[in-house]
Amino acid sequence: MQYALLKLAEALKAPHRANKVKHRLLKGKSLQITLTPFSSPREILKMGGIHRLLPKGEGVLEIGCGNGEFLVQLMAEGKTALGLEISNRCLRKAAFRLREAGFAETSRYLVKSDGVAFLRWLVPQGFLKEIYLLFPDPWDGSPQRRIVTKGFLELVRERLVVGGRMFMATDHTEYARQMERAILNTEGIEPVDWEGPLGTKYHRKWLAQGRPTHRFSFVVKRHLDELSEQNPLLDLEVESPAIGTPELPMVLSLEHEGHLIIERSYQADEGRLFKTVLNPPWGMAQKQFLLLKKDKLILLPTWHEIVIPSLLKAVSLFASGIPSV
Ligand SMILES: C[S@@+](CC[C@H](N)C(=O)[O-])C[C@H]1O[C@@H](n2cnc3c(N)ncnc32)[C@H](O)[C@@H]1O
Structure with a gap:
């Protein structure tokens, strides 16, 4: 019955609720089973940070690991890797595949997280050895949602060690051009050739349809330590800049989440856009753009909804003119 409840909570796409049920289930009991086969950024922060899972300068990250095939390949090569x-659905498939390959403790290798937010919030400067992004969604019709931009590659550059490498592949010719342009426009990195096996579900799918595979790789030559303030994507979004620039940055306290500093606010096409810095109780302070669209709070540029109630409440109150909570 309790397991059914857990499944229901997961089915309702409310993983935080599923976790609550899980904690209630496990409270006072000596159950040894892991009910969720993947972890969350919050759990990683609670266990002390990403270096508990990946060795500094050695770790590999795969963003959008899908059914986990490539992740298993990486791990079979002896790499210490994490799939985001x-x-x-993909995470469950990936967990199954990992278990089959003998990596039983799947929550050490799989994280439910947006790739950009994870890099920004959880990965320290100069930490990773390799990052893979294979066949990312091309977002035909909404190309502004594509993950690869100059701003993203600058973030990648800062999070990789000097000498570290990024690998990207796509079947989408226009996205390939965008990737190429982003690489050429990003300082501190150098394109390099990349060959080698690429056994992923989407690679096979596009090959079977006769679509090309565009591969890109670059090596980090130096860090610039200055993530671009002006994300070109956001420039497109902002209609009239800085209508509500606070004279001083506004600090909002968030229950259990630390502090959120609102540095600037803009009126964007789709709602109010805030340039913020989140100071969580654990981990590093993180710069981010948040879009308040009706009653939803969305992280840009990935467009994932943020469901942390105190964060949503604080930003909504701020937007409605009430300065703090
Ligand atoms: C087209 S599939 C490719 C999957 C796999 N890499 C492959 O080649 O078979 C893109 C995957 O990226 C995931 N994804 C999309 N946006 C993401 C993001 N911002 N962070 C992490 N994963 C993401 C999707 O859920 C999907 O599984």
Whole structure:
């Protein structure tokens, strides 16, 4: 019955609720089973940070690991890797595949997280050895949602060690051009050739349809330590800049989440856009753009909804003219 409740909570796409049920289930009991086969950024922060899972300068990250095939390949090569996914369905498939390959403790290798937010919030400067992004969603019709931009590559550059490498592949010719342009426009990195096996579900799928595979790789030559303030994507979004620039940055306290500093606010096409810095109780302070669209709070540029109630409440109150909570 309790397990059914847990499944229901997961089915309702409310992983935080599923966790609550899980904690209630486990409270006072000596159950040894892991009910969620993947972890969350919050759990990683609670266990002390990403270096508990990946060795500094050695770790590999795969963003959008899908069904986990490539992750298993990386691990079979002896690499210490972490797969990020936003889809529960993919994460479950990946967990199954990892277990089959002998990596039983799947929550050490799979994280339910948006790739950009994870890099920004959880990965320290100069930490990773390699990052893979294979066949990312091309967002035909909404190209502004594509993950690869100059701003993203600058973030990648800062999070990789000097000498570290990024690998990207796509079947989408226009996205390939965008990737190429982003690489050429990003300082401190150098394109390099990349060959080698690419056994992923989407690679096979596009090959079977006769679509090309565009591969990109670059090596980090130096850090610049200055993530671009002006994300070109956000420039497109902002209609009239700085209508509500606070004279001083506004600090909002968030229950259990630390502090949020609102540095600037803009009226964007789709709602109020805030340039913020989040100071969580654990981990590093993180700069981010948040879009308040009706009653939803969305992280840009990935467009994932933020469901942390205190964060949503604080930003909504701020937007409605009430300065603090
Ligand atoms: C087209 S599939 C490719 C999957 C796999 N890399 C492959 O080649 O078979 C893109 C995957 O990226 C995931 N994804 C999309 N946006 C993401 C993001 N911002 N962070 C992490 N994963 C993401 C999707 O859920 C999906 O599983």
